Amino acid sequence: MDKLIIHGGKRLKGGVDISGAKNAALPIIAASLLASGYCTISNVPNLKDIMTMGRLLANLGAGFHYEDRKAIINTEKVKIFEAPYDLVRTMRASILVLGPLIARFGRAKVSLPGGCAIGARPINLHLIGLEKMGADIKLESGYVVAKGKRLKGTSIYLDVPTVTGTENLMMAASLAKGRTLLENAAREPEVVDLANALISMGARIKGAGESVIEIEGVDELKPVNYSIIPDRIEAGTFMAIAGITEGDIIIKRCRLDHLDASMMKLKEVGLVFEHVSDGIRVIGPSRPKAADVKTMPYPGFPTDMQAQFMAIMSIADGTSIIKETIFENRFMHVAELRRMGADIIVEGGTATVKGISKLKAAPLMATDLRASASLIAAALAAKGETTVHRLYHLDRGYENMEEKLVKIGADVKRVKE
Numbered sequence: 001m002d003k004l005i006i007h008g009g010k011r012l013k014g015g016v017d018i019s020g021a022k023n024a025a026l027p028i029i030a031a032s033l034l035a036s037g038y039c040t041i042s043n044v045p046n047l048k049d050i051m052t053m054g055r056l057l058a059n060l061g062a063g064f065h066y067e068d069r070k071a072i073i074n075t076e077k078v079k080i081f082e083a084p085y086d087l088v089r090t091m092r093a094s095i096l097v098l099g100p101l102i103a104r105f106g107r108a109k110v111s112l113p114g115g116c117a118i119g120a121r122p123i124n125l126h127l128i129g130l131e132k133m134g135a136d137i138k139l140e141s142g143y144v145v146a147k148g149k150r151l152k153g154t155s156i157y158l159d160v161p162t163v164t165g166t167e168n169l170m171m172a173a174s175l176a177k178g179r180t181l182l183e184n185a186a187r188e189p190e191v192v193d194l195a196n197a198l199i200s201m202g203a204r205i206k207g208a209g210e211s212v213i214e215i216e217g218v219d220e221l222k223p224v225n226y227s228i229i230p231d232r233i234e235a236g237t238f239m240a241i242a243g244i245t246e247g248d249i250i251i252k253r254c255r256l257d258h259l260d261a262s263m264m265k266l267k268e269v270g271l272v273f274e275h276v277s278d279g280i281r282v283i284g285p286s287r288p289k290a291a292d293v294k295t296m297p298y299p300g301f302p303t304d305m306q307a308q309f310m311a312i313m314s315i316a317d318g319t320s321i322i323k324e325t326i327f328e329n330r331f332m333h334v335a336e337l338r339r340m341g342a343d344i345i346v347e348g349g350t351a352t353v354k355g356i357s358k359l360k361a362a363p364l365m366a367t368d369l370r371a372s373a374s375l376i377a378a379a380l381a382a383k384g385e386t387t388v389h390r391l392y393h394l395d396r397g398y399e400n401m402e403e404k405l406v407k408i409g410a411d412v413k414r415v416k417e
């Protein structure tokens with residue numbers, strides 16, 4: 001297990017290249033199962049979760065080769081339709097193979113993901129949607145066992161705009177007979193990226209990025225060459241790092257149109273953004289101002305940026321109220337930030353953060369992916385030595401984080417525990 005040793009208190013300055021989006025790459029890799037042949041997906045970040053998805057596909061009988069940010073997948077010999085517990089428990093996004101498997105092969109057995117650190121995270125809406133399309137779904141010994149002939153298009157209303165639920169159903173509907181309407185669908189850029197990849201495979205999809213998606217099923221999809229969008233959460237995280245370190249960072253290769261809500265909040269607390277030829281320059285204030293925020297489905301403020309925003313608010317001038325409305329347990333970073341001196345009280349889904357002038361270095365424990373990013377941001381602002389343990393959480397979703405930090409002047413070092 002690795003840990004990160006950070007000597008904070010430096011103004012970070014320089015350029016950061018943003019990697020491809022993990023949460024777009026995962027469903028698009030899963031979508032390769034909808035066709036037979038070779039798919040080449042580029043701008044795929046080199047991350048633990050991507051390799052887990054690769055192992056899962058290999059387990060199904062597909063070829064998976066990753067090199068130079070490219071995933072080459074051969075789905076000609078898929079002959080196993082099961083996602084085993086051992087893989088699913090390490091990555092919930094494994095559930096994304098359910099829709100493609102049932103749609104193309106008429107059968108799938110996928111371990112039911114359990115709860116995770118940030119919440120219970122049920123998948124009932126994925127299953128209800130597939131049942132409405134005609135799949136026969138049973139839960140057997142911790143597995144979702146799905147069978148069915150060709151799925152049929154139908155209208156599906158999602159009680160909540162679930163991201164992976166929308167993705168699973170959109171993939172399944174692409175090969176169903178007839179038209180599917182997904183209502184109250186997730187509008188995240190990753191959903192749109194998947195829709196664009198599916199369209200390149202021959203799918204007929206309209207309305208991705210809006211709350212009603214219309215999918216006219218086709219008989220067959222073809223393999224695809226596709227390049228993944230940049231990771232908006234990684235870009236937002238580096239903006240937050242500029243904000244907390246009084247930094248001056250140029251964020252390169254990102255899609256600013258995916259970052260509206262995050263940038264609006266960051267401007268409100270005092271960050272300055274300037275368009276430059278190779279990206280966006282982000283300048284952090286000498287001390288951030290307090291601002292309230294509530295996480296919402298896209299285009300609202302992302303839950304995946306809540307922990308990083310809280311790190312900034314912990315040193316803000318004033319008190320901020322942070323409401324988490326997506327996941328019921330996404331405040332695990334609070335106890336760690338408190339160990340650095342932060343003044344934060346949590347009641348239910350609301351955190352009240354009274355800004356203090358300076359955070360103090362301390363040994364810290366990462367609990368989940370975005371919490372790790374929050375703790376690293378806080379550590380970069382605190383004078384002295386902070387150690388962030390359990391770095392494997394970070395490695396699931398941030399590509400080369402420490403190299404990127406060193407390039408902008410941070411004193412960080414990865415060591416084996």
Ligand code: EPU
Pocket residue numbers: 023026093119120121122123124125126127160161162163164165186190303304326327328369370397
């Ligand atoms: N929900 C249900 N029933 C369902 C599905 C979801 O009640 O069948 C609820 C969840 O419990 C939650 C809400 O709906 O309260 C939203 O969850 P959603 O399904 O949208 O989350 P997800 O698809 O499991 C994806 C990202 C998360 C990101 C969320 C929210 C991937 C692989 N994961 O998760 O990313 O936080 O959307 O935007 O796309 C991360 O990258 O750190 C991460 C956790």
